Amino acid sequence: MNTEAYTAKLLRGAIKTTPQGEIAAAKACGMSPITRMRLDALPNSFRRALPAYSNEVIFTLHCSVIASTVTLQDLLGVGRWLNRRYYLADEGFLTAMVSFMAIVFLITFAFRLSE
Numbered sequence: 001m002n003t004e005a006y007t008a009k010l011l012r013g014a015i016k017t018t019p020q021g022e023i024a025a026a027k028a029c030g031m032s033p034i035t036r037m038r039l040d041a042l043p044n045s046f047r048r049a050l051p052a053y054s055n056e057v058i059f060t061l062h063c064s065v066i067a068s069t070v071t072l073q074d075l076l077g078v079g080r081w082l083n084r085r086y087y088l089a090d091e092g093f094l095t096a097m098v099s100f101m102a103i104v105f106l107i108t109f110a111f112r113l114s115e
Helices: 002-016 020-027 033-068 075-086 089-114
Strands: none
Touching: 002 033, 020 033, 033 089, 075 089
């Protein structure tokens, strides 16, 4: 819920900081408020909010490690299980580390392409 609230606040701030000149130009072209929002404000707002949102997505991925201690198993939880069950500390945790790094690099690459 915290991530959703932060994302909503992030998008709201990006929409509120739409330059007044863009809004005035859209009004001068005769666009309705819904059309101005759809064609002018939202695409530019998403473009401005994308870098901060990518940080939030990666932060959420990192927080999933904390959630694994309470609920479902994730990569780090499986590494802990391997350590307890077979005494394979290095293999389980190194695999989790490499997997997390790969996921973060893929997410970062995808957001850089979309920016």
